[in-house]
Amino acid sequence: AQKVTQxxxxxxxxxxxxxxxxxVYETRDTTYYLFWYKQPPSxxxxxxxxxxxxDEQNEISGRYSWNFQKSTSSFNFxxxxxxxxxxxxxxxxxxxxxxxxxxxxxxxxxxxxxxSVRP
Amino acid sequence: AAGVxxxxxxxxxxxxxxxxxxxxxxxRHDTVYWYQQGPGQDPQFLISFYEKMQSDKGSIPDRFSAxxxxxxxxxxxxxxxxxxxxxxxxxxxxxxxxxDTQYFGPGTRLTVL
Numbered sequence: 001a002q003k004v005t006q007x008x009x010x011x012x013x014x015x016x017x018x019x020x021x022x023x024v025y026e027t028r029d030t031t032y033y034l035f036w037y038k039q040p041p042s043x044x045x046x047x048x049x050x051x052x053x054x055d056e057q058n059e060i061s062g063r064y065s066w067n068f069q070k071s072t073s074s075f076n077f078x079x080x081x082x083x084x085x086x087x088x089x090x091x092x093x094x095x096x097x098x099x100x101x102x103x104x105x106x107x108x109x110x111x112x113x114x115x116s117v118r119p
Numbered sequence: 120a121a122g123v124x125x126x127x128x129x130x131x132x133x134x135x136x137x138x139x140x141x142x143x144x145x146x147r148h149d150t151v152y153w154y155q156q157g158p159g160q161d162p163q164f165l166i167s168f169y170e171k172m173q174s175d176k177g178s179i180p181d182r183f184s185a186x187x188x189x190x191x192x193x194x195x196x197x198x199x200x201x202x203x204x205x206x207x208x209x210x211x212x213x214x215x216x217x218x219d220t221q222y223f224g225p226g227t228r229l230t231v232l
Contacts, residue, residue, distance in 0.1 A: 035220070043207060045162070045223035091161060095221075106152060106175055107211075107221060109161035 002027045004094050006110035013082055014118050020078045021113050023092030029053075033095045034068065034075040035107065040088040048090075051075065082117045089114050121145055123224035125210050131230045132200050140195040140227045142210030150174065151193040152221060153185060154209040162209060168193060169215075200231045 003026040013019045025034065036048040049061065051068045058067050063083075067076045079086055093107040124143040132138050144151050150169045154162040164177035168187035179185075182200075187193045197204060207228050211221040 033220075037223075043228070044225045045209060045211075047220060047222060050220050106164040106167060106177060107154075107162070108164070111161050 002029075002032075002094050002096055002108045004092050004108055004110035006092055006113050008113045009111070010114045010116070012116045012118065015084060016081050017117075018078060018080050019082050019115065019117075020076055021090050021092070021115070023075045023077065023110060025073050025075060025092070025094045027094060027096055029096040031096070035093040035095070036066070036075075036077045037091045037093060037109075038088045039091065039112070045091070049077070079115075082115075084117050084119055087115060087117045123210055123212050123222055125208075125224035125227050127227060128225065129228050129230075131232065133232055134200060134202065136200050136231075138197045138200060138229060140197070140208055140210075140229070142193045142195070142212075142224060144191055144193070144210070144212030145214075145222055148191070148212035148214045148222075150213045150215070151187055151191070152211045152213075153179075153193070153195050154211065154223075156207040156209065156226075158206070165195070197229075202231050205229060205231045 005024045008022055032053045034051045038046045038048055049066055056068050063080045065078045089112045091112045092110045095105045095107050126141045152167040153165040155165055156162040165179040166185050167175045171187045182198050185195045207226045209223050209226045211223045213221045
């Protein structure tokens with residue numbers, strides 16, 4: 001069974017600080033996808049980034065970057081120069097390869113990390 | 120760009136009543152998912168449909184049912200509502216070949232009194 005663990009529950013930083021959100025996952029599949037979603041106080045779930053199991057290249061997209069390491073089953077997410085608008089709950093999620101031809105698979109979420117960015 | 124549409128956005132029901140939530144996926148998306156998020160919890164998968172056929176089922180109570188129609192919109196029907204059904208219900212959609220990326224609607228906040 002797939003599992004996602006976000007050990008951090010709450011993080012508080014001052015604006016402009018860098019912050020890293022940790023995520024550890026478990027899966028028996030060799031093909032899977034990892035995601036980060038943001039849930040601001042307004043409640044919607046916003047897709048941020050995706051990485052598939054065959055691509056361990058780490059990337060930077062604007063103020064976001066991520067570090068995917070299969071050896072440690074970790075998929076950490078960093079926000080550089082944090083801003084007040086980054087305050088939200090951040091979910092790491094895992095999707096295994098769909099078992100039905102053409103069907104994508106359900107997401108398993110971690111418990112989420114509440115990030116507070118103070119001015 | 121068009122997003123996932125959910126209606127209603129807010130719904131208040133009494134115990135033992137029924138509720139129907141609607142979801143309109145992003146155009147051309149072929150898979151729809153339903154998730155339930157209780158207060159302070161992570162979203163939990165309920166059920167999904169691919170090309171109008173049920174493709175996977177999670178921890179969905181027997182009191183709940185769902186279907187996907189010919190125009191790809193989906194409805195989640197909830198009967199004999201209980202206080203514990205109060206939650207945020209999300210619909211998401213994805214497109215085969217898009218690496219499993221699910222795009223979520225704004226959610227329907229259901230309150231059972």
